[in-house]
Amino acid sequence: MRKHGRRVRNEPSSDRLLTLGASFEEPAVPTYPVQPGGRNGSAPPRGAANHGSHLWPSRSIAFSHAASAQIRGELAMRKIIESTPLSLDGVIGDRSKMEKLMLKSSLTPAAATAHRIDVTRRSFSLAALAGTLLSGTPALAKAPLVGAQVPGVYCLKVGAFEVTVLGDGWLPIGTELFAGDRAGAERLLGAAFLPKTATATAVNEWLVNTGDKLILIDAGTSNVLAPSLGRLPKSLAAAGVDPASIDAVILTHMHLDHAAGLLTPDKKVAFVNAAIYVNADEYGFWTSEEVSGKAPDGMKSMFDIARAAIKPYADAGRVQTYRNGAALVPGITSMVAPGHTVGHSMLRVSSAGSDLLIWGDIVHNAALQFPEPERSIAFDTDQAMAIATRKRVFDMAATDRLTVAGAHLPFPGLGHVAKASTGYAYLPLQWGADL
Ligand SMILES: [Zn+2]
Incomplete structure (x- = not known):
């Protein structure tokens, strides 16, 4: 041809x-x-x-x-x-x-x-x-209807690094899970053209190619939660990345939508050559027999899933715990942001004068939590602390004009934060056709 x-x-x-x-x-x-x-x-x-x-x-x-x-x-x-x-x-x-x-x-x-x-x-x-x-x-x-979304893959350049946002899928999060008055929440959702009962919420992960290393940040959900999730392997494939080529997986925290994907659906190690990095307090919390023994029945499965996901890596000596401010690999630094979980951590990706703040679960619903950061979600381990952290991070991102990346911001979940007359506003990044 x-x-x-x-x-x-x-x-x-x-x-x-x-x-x-x-x-x-x-x-x-x-x-x-x-x-x-x-x-x-x-x-x-x-x-x-x-x-x-x-x-x-x-x-x-x-x-x-x-x-x-x-x-x-x-x-x-x-x-x-x-x-x-x-x-x-x-x-x-x-x-x-x-x-x-x-x-x-x-x-x-x-x-x-x-x-x-x-x-x-x-x-x-x-x-x-x-x-x-x-x-x-x-x-x-006529052409056949496709009946499926295109792969969730979006690339951006951060200095000399390439960061690829990878979609794991989505899940509906009910409005009743957010604190605050219901009428006010419905008003905010209506203004954002969203349903009042639940919002289809993205689950995003990130692949950082430093030129020397391939670092995955968060591992997706695998098959433990919903059929609309667990698509990270497909997104990786669409990005042309073999999971075996990933050098490290950094977890923002150990909730199942971030850690369960360390295992494949048939419970095999998904990243056979990767070291796993997780905040020390976070790892201690989810792997503690004492803490899980005291957890309410409804939460026990979250402990089971988190522990099962990381166990084969720990058994192989491939889990490394980190503290706040640790430089995990050159150009990626942890910033603890507790409240959502005890050791919930953001990752600051820095290269050649450019920065991207990967903030994990600071926001679960942009329409509700930017204008009213007090609307904590029921999943927060410590809601008061989560609110304080969210306000602090919003202020930092707005003041420093940081580009932020959120696990649950609408895909690809990249944007800026601006102070608004009430609370804050989220300004999604514009599509970049070229890197
Ligand atoms: Zn999450």
């Missing part, structure tokens, strides 16, 4: 694009913006097969642009179109109808029936083809 971008010089035969009024020079090799397919953006660009989907207006924004470009006579777009090789490979639809259309558009039967049509658009009449499509071939406009 011809690689996209290659020039084709042995045409045109009938070039009705030129009849729109512009003349063309031989186009330069085009560049194609593609989403990074690997953690270093190393996946190959999508090939000519995908460019074939430009044929069908309902399947490609690019085609819509192509069609409208002809209508508007946009020279630049047409240059790109002209130099883009087409292929029917990978185009969803009735193959024989597609081939008939190609034939109608001056493509050779041999090329069409070979199921691989490598030509530039200069060699056939795109205008005629577009007219045919837009005038109505409804069967060809």
Whole structure:
């Protein structure tokens, strides 16, 4: 198959694009913006097969642009179109109808029936083809519904590091779990266009590539909580990362949505080469027989899950406990933020003058807790302390203009905190198309 971008010089035969009024020079090799397919953006660009989907207006924004470009006579777009090789490979639809259309558009039967049509658009009449499509071939406009979200992967640069937010999925968190008056909570949720009863809440983790090391921060839920969770392995795969290549897993705390993913669903070690870092007080709390023995019945399973998740790593001598302010690896420093759990810790990622504050569970519902930080959640071990910590962290993030990353902020959970007339405001980071 011809690689996209290659020039084709042995045409045109009938070039009705030129009849729109512009003349063309031989186009330069085009560049194609593609989403990074690997953690270093190393996946190959999508090939000519995908460019074939430009044929069908309902399947490609690019085609819509192509069609409208002809209508508007946009020279630049047409240059790109002209130099883009087409292929029917990978185009969803009735193959024989597609081939008939190609034939109608001056493509050779041999090329069409070979199921691989490598030509530039200069060699056939795109205008005629577009007219045919837009005038109505409804069967060809159909495409199967996907029925699933795209992978939860988002990359940003922090100095020389690459940080990839990885989605583990989501869970509904009921409004009744938050402190404060219900009417006020419903007003805040309504203002944020959220349901009043429960909010679909993201569970995010982070992969930090320092250039030398791959560090995962938090491990996801595995299969211990809900089918809408446990998607970290899929997100890692989508980012092009083998779990065996991860050098360390740093836990913000040992709640099951952060630690249970240390094990696979069939209870095997998920990160076979990783050391596990956890705050010393946090580790002591969740692994203490005495503490778990006194815990209410409803909480006992949380202890069981936390202990089971970390035990094989501890047995192998691969658990390292840390204290507040510890530099865990060069560029990642712990900052204890207790209240949600006894040793709940944030991680400050610093490189080349840039910082990202990964704050774990400082917020569980942005619509409620930014404007009213006093709305603690029932999961907090010490609610008063959690409120005080949240206010302190909000103040620090707003004052220092820090970029923050939250485990339960809407995916990808990156943004800034600003002081507002009432409490604080959350300002999500804008999409960065490139690193
Ligand atoms: Zn959590």
